[in-house]
Amino acid sequence: MGKEVFVLGVGMMPIGKQKKLCIGRMGAASLTKAIEDAGLELDDVSALYTGNMMAGQLCSQQLVATIVSNYAGLTGVETITAEGACGSGAAAARMGYMAVASGCHKIVGVCGVEKMTHRDKEITTQALATASYRGTESGKGETFLTLNAQLMKRYMSTYNIPSERFSGFSINAHKNALSGPHAMLKKPVVADDYNASRIICEPLRLLDAPPICDGAASIILGNKDMAKSCINSGIPVTKILASSVASDELALAQRKNVVRLASAEVSSNRAYSAAGIGPKHIDIFEPHDAYTIMTALSLEAAGFAEHGTGTEFSSEQKIGLQGELPICTFGGLKARGHPVGATGIYQIAECFLQLTQRAGENQVHNACIGMTQNFSGAASVAFTNILEAC
């Protein structure tokens, strides 16, 4: 059993098209904010883990954690860049968690950063597709748009569900993004907008997909002594009750059942078991809603809905900010945005804001326990964190 790990502070940059700052400066800006938020000094942080997927391909820059630490002025610390495709942020958070839980570090920074709007959309789409299996997917021209369209089609035929049933997820995400300070897509969406939105790849519509965007977010993790010292200084913290990871076949064709996310099921169950709780104890959920089909499958994999019934869980009564299980509370990947390597950190930072009652207009009343889930590729790896208010 490792040491207890706490989130001490967070910093997020608004998501959108970042024209001025390079990837290193974006990460550094969010890290500086997070250190200030935790009431700490630069010298307090002894390691920096940074999630990034595509800087090598799109920015001709690797060693992203080191560049971020250089721009932030963190000299001489341990820096490691974590690559887990769209789950790179959560992969970095997992490293940070283990670094503190093992006693190797007292306070670490974890950053997630991605810059993807400056290149031609075709190039970015190809770069994103490298998170699928080259042998039978990206190498044959598949992208995450086509792969998610295939999944959606299979789900619709397996359970006899029309595509309109996915609209509630998009409507909820766009509604919450309207008042999300760092969210990208700030346009309200109603069912008619969803049904009229253009088909990108049958049956998947524009309003089923996340935008291509730039973003950076950071969190500070610390041990129990550091958490106590923050609390004594009036700084709210949250405890990480569980951190878990599980993997599945990379290629969709190799999976036992393609309309079930095995990695997410195992990762969720491991997290529940470590935290000593079950789905009914979760007050808010930040799922990997990269596509609306992923939202439905995630709700099922995490035990919030029976298999085949995820879309029944898409009404405001169920998932709205004051619903049974609020999800995507700042707009989710769909509307807050999905700057892939940064997404897992945005999710944890948002959960932290909810549990420390600092979510402003997006606050979920009485939120005490929150869960985040970030995927690499089409849930080839699933990272789950459960956080608790202190």
Ligand SMILES: CC(=O)SCCNC(=O)CCNC(=O)[C@H](O)C(C)(C)COP(=O)(O)OP(=O)(O)OC[C@H]1O[C@@H](n2cnc3c(N)ncnc32)[C@H](O)[C@@H]1OP(=O)(O)O
């Ligand atoms: C493992 C994983 O997580 S996989 C996920 C990885 N990420 C992806 O797959 C990204 C998928 N998204 C895309 O490829 C693109 O955003 C697309 C294809 C959905 C849309 O791209 P385009 O058609 O080129 O849209 P473009 O960027 O020109 O924007 C046109 C308009 O649509 C809006 N828009 C763009 N994307 C979206 C979206 N996903 N939802 C709603 N509106 C959008 C823009 O804001 C813009 O609005 P405006 O005209 O009012 O300014």
